[in-house]
Amino acid sequence: MATLKEEKNKKNIKNQKSSLEKTEMLDLYRQMFLIRQFELACAENYTKGNVRGFLHLYIGQEATAVGSISCLNNKDYIVTHYRDHGHALARGLDVNRTMAELFGKKTGLSKGKGGSMHLFDSARKFMGGHAIVGAQFPLAAGLALACQYKETGGIVVCFFGDGSTNQGTYHETLNLASIWKLPILFILENNKYGMGSSIDKVRAGGEDFYTGVSTYDIPASQVNGMDVLAVKEATKLAVDKIRKEGGPSYLECKTFRFVGHSLADGQKYRKSEEVKFWERQDPIEKFPKWLISAGIINQKELDEINQKVKEEIQNSVDFATSSENPEKSELNEDIYEMQD
Amino acid sequence: MSEMIMREAIKKALEESLENDPNVLIMGEDIGEYGGAYAVTDGLLKKFGSNRIKDTPISEATFIGAGIGAAAAGLRPVVELMSISFSLVGFDQIVNMAGNLRYMSGGQISVPMVIRAPTGAGVQLGATHSQSFETWLAEVPGIYCVCPSNPKDALGLLRTSIKNNNPVIFAEPALLYGSKGEVPEDYYEIPLGSANIVKEGNDITIMSYGAGMSIIEEVNQKLEESNISAEILDLRSLNPIDYKTIEESIKKTNKLVAIDTSRKNGGIMAELVSTIQEKFLDWLDGPIIRIGAEDVPWPYNKDLENAAYPSSNKVIEKIYKQLLN
Numbered sequence: 001m002a003t004l005k006e007e008k009n010k011k012n013i014k015n016q017k018s019s020l021e022k023t024e025m026l027d028l029y030r031q032m033f034l035i036r037q038f039e040l041a042c043a044e045n046y047t048k049g050n051v052r053g054f055l056h057l058y059i060g061q062e063a064t065a066v067g068s069i070s071c072l073n074n075k076d077y078i079v080t081h082y083r084d085h086g087h088a089l090a091r092g093l094d095v096n097r098t099m100a101e102l103f104g105k106k107t108g109l110s111k112g113k114g115g116s117m118h119l120f121d122s123a124r125k126f127m128g129g130h131a132i133v134g135a136q137f138p139l140a141a142g143l144a145l146a147c148q149y150k151e152t153g154g155i156v157v158c159f160f161g162d163g164s165t166n167q168g169t170y171h172e173t174l175n176l177a178s179i180w181k182l183p184i185l186f187i188l189e190n191n192k193y194g195m196g197s198s199i200d201k202v203r204a205g206g207e208d209f210y211t212g213v214s215t216y217d218i219p220a221s222q223v224n225g226m227d228v229l230a231v232k233e234a235t236k237l238a239v240d241k242i243r244k245e246g247g248p249s250y251l252e253c254k255t256f257r258f259v260g261h262s263l264a265d266g267q268k269y270r271k272s273e274e275v276k277f278w279e280r281q282d283p284i285e286k287f288p289k290w291l292i293s294a295g296i297i298n299q300k301e302l303d304e305i306n307q308k309v310k311e312e313i314q315n316s317v318d319f320a321t322s323s324e325n326p327e328k329s330e331l332n333e334d335i336y337e338m339q340d
Numbered sequence: 341m342s343e344m345i346m347r348e349a350i351k352k353a354l355e356e357s358l359e360n361d362p363n364v365l366i367m368g369e370d371i372g373e374y375g376g377a378y379a380v381t382d383g384l385l386k387k388f389g390s391n392r393i394k395d396t397p398i399s400e401a402t403f404i405g406a407g408i409g410a411a412a413a414g415l416r417p418v419v420e421l422m423s424i425s426f427s428l429v430g431f432d433q434i435v436n437m438a439g440n441l442r443y444m445s446g447g448q449i450s451v452p453m454v455i456r457a458p459t460g461a462g463v464q465l466g467a468t469h470s471q472s473f474e475t476w477l478a479e480v481p482g483i484y485c486v487c488p489s490n491p492k493d494a495l496g497l498l499r500t501s502i503k504n505n506n507p508v509i510f511a512e513p514a515l516l517y518g519s520k521g522e523v524p525e526d527y528y529e530i531p532l533g534s535a536n537i538v539k540e541g542n543d544i545t546i547m548s549y550g551a552g553m554s555i556i557e558e559v560n561q562k563l564e565e566s567n568i569s570a571e572i573l574d575l576r577s578l579n580p581i582d583y584k585t586i587e588e589s590i591k592k593t594n595k596l597v598a599i600d601t602s603r604k605n606g607g608i609m610a611e612l613v614s615t616i617q618e619k620f621l622d623w624l625d626g627p628i629i630r631i632g633a634e635d636v637p638w639p640y641n642k643d644l645e646n647a648a649y650p651s652s653n654k655v656i657e658k659i660y661k662q663l664l665n
Contacts, residue, residue, distance in 0.1 A: 077413070108446070109445075109446065110444060110445050110446030110448070111446040111447075112446075113443055113444055113445075113446050114444040114445060114446065115444075118444040118445070120444070120445035120446070120448050120449065121448070122445065122448040122449055123448075127409075127412060127449070128441070128444075128445070130437075132432055132436050135405070135432055135433065135436060135437060137402065137405070138401060138402040138403070138404065138405020138406050138408070138409065138433055138437075139405050139406075139408060139409040139412070139437060140409060141402060141405065141406040141409060142405060142406035142407060142408055142409020142410040142411070142412065142413070142417075143409040143410070143412065143413045144409070145406055145409065145410045145413075145415070146409070146410045146412075146413030146414060146415050147413070149365065149391070149410070149415060150413075150414070150415075168399075168401060168402075169401050169402055169405065172397070172399035172401065172402035173402050173405075173406075175397060175399070176396070176397060176399060176402055176403070176406065179397070180394075333447065334442055334443050334445075334446055334447035335442065335443055335481050335482050336442070336482065336484075336506045337442065337447075337450045337505040337506055339503075339504065339505055
């Protein structure tokens with residue numbers, strides 16, 4: 001039975017739905033579809049050998065990145081984990097250069113030196129994909145310290161997975177953010193598995209994380225991470241609070257990845273029924289259906305968006321394919337910033 | 341010239357940079373109200389306020405990482421560790437974050453920060469507090485690593501380190517915080533990667549850095565008594581290493597002694613000696629003598645600690661046995 005608070009939230013979300021402009025809603029859908037198509041293209045090019053290394057796909061979690069990042073402005077920083085393509089695209093990183101980075105090409109975001117797990121675009125204050133689990137927490141604290149110190153008005157959104165909550169840096173950074181009143185929104189993408197370990201095996205304290213955060217005197221809430229409008233609304237509330245009152249907030253998004261941890265994952269640790277249950281909540285399916293049933297969009301408009309996105313992705317693959325490899329001389333570049 | 345002790349020289353550099361650059365701030369455990377475990381930052385909180393002199397929780401990984409994040413967003417933090425042994429707790433942040441950010445972002449991100457840390461044995465702090473991990477950190481590309489042996493170098497190197505746009509490990513020999521030295525009145529800086537010929541000589545080159553320079557002083561006195569003219573070389577910087585100065589000295593003396601006060605196995609001198617024999621073998625008249633601390637955990641007991649530490653007697657003995665026989 002839904003609690004009174006949950007009913008109230010639902011009502012808020014309903015109001016939110018009607019208050020958003022059509023263009024905003026279409027853009028939320030377009031971004032989610034873009035990420036999905038990007039990830040499918042990555043998988044295809046991984047099997048072709050064009051993308052190498054470890055490849056962690058964001059399929060299933062699109063609503064979390066898109067809903068939350070839509071609430072940010074260009075003063076705000078983002079740090080995230082190694083499953084970072086979705087956040088990068090939602091932040092508006094160039095699709096061609098992102099794909100080229102995965103192909104290891106000189107036209108990539110990091111000239112082919114970073115790869116899938118290390119996406120960066122400092123101009124958009126997208127400060128990485130971080131591949132040591134939990135390493136991004138302290139970085140987020142420092143970026144937030146700079147925002148606070150320079151009084152830029154910016155905040156930091158720190159994305160992390162449930163697996164990272166058992167690292168010391170998680171607890172240390174929650175503590176530091178609280179005592180220094182750092183403007184950080186911690187967004188937990190709780191997809192129930194840290195690689196192949198389900199949270200009920202590796203976590204004391206149950207499957208909800210946000211309830212434990214009160215220990216650090218940080219306001220925390222939970223939202224359905226498969227509902228892009230709910231994520232957007234919950235993020236907006238948290239972001240507004242941080243901008244107005246300072247200090248950190250915490251948002252737990254319940255979500256699920258439909259695919260393996262990486263492309264090397266046989267998924268022996270979970271049942272197909274569970275995957276199917278979550279696939280029925282696929283935001284890429286549900287959200288456009290709702291948009292059509294609510295009369296916000298018709299099938300033709302939807303098809304047009306889909307077609308454009310597919311072309312954009314194909315273009316990015318073509319761009320990455322036709323781009324050059326970095327020169328050998330690049331090996332020794334970008335290690336130090338040279339000064340006079 | 342004025343006389344100063346090492347901790348005053350370090351504090352002077354910190355104070356100047358706080359005065360001259362509003363983006364400089366200092367973070368660390370008990371650096372504010374307490375004044376710093378080695379009293380380097382004593383008084384800075386009162387002068388500059390808690391916005392710039394930030395006491396941190398005991399969370400090395402997180403406050404080192406916070407320094408990196410602040411630097412990546414345009415500040416110029418100086419992070420103090422109570423011991424370079426505590427760098428182990430934050431090693432991932434130093435190596436993977438500070439060291440790799442610039443490279444893996446394709447040059448998009450700079451990390452202008454300094455990590456200051458007391459280093460080395462000799463003050464009976466036992467196994468966990470006596471190590472010299474600047475030798476490990478000097479291996480990491482993307483990070484500079486320096487270690488002064490006297491107040492003048494400490495001031496000049498720290499000025500340069502704080503102005504540098506890359507992460508710098510600034511290792512401070514714990515043995516030397518109270519050591520005195522002459523410091524020029526006029527402003528000066530010392531470039532990173534510049535070794536110093538402390539004393540010119542013709543017969544033999546003896547090199548070390550940090551606390552090792554005190555051992556060389558004793559060795560030199562004994563060699564002078566035998567009319568042997570030693571050239572004394574202070575590396576000052578472990579990354580980058582000033583091979584040019586080393587080369588010039590070896591070409592002059594044709595003999596080299598390398599002293600580490602850290603464990604011999606895997607110490608920085610292992611790297612140096614290997615590279616030197618690759619590059620300058622033809623200029624050497626004999627084997628390079630390498631002396632380091634014993635390859636044991638640092639003991640607490642003073643006699644045992646002394647036994648593990650490279651003494652001037654050990655150095656002299658080796659020089660006579662292997663080079664001057």
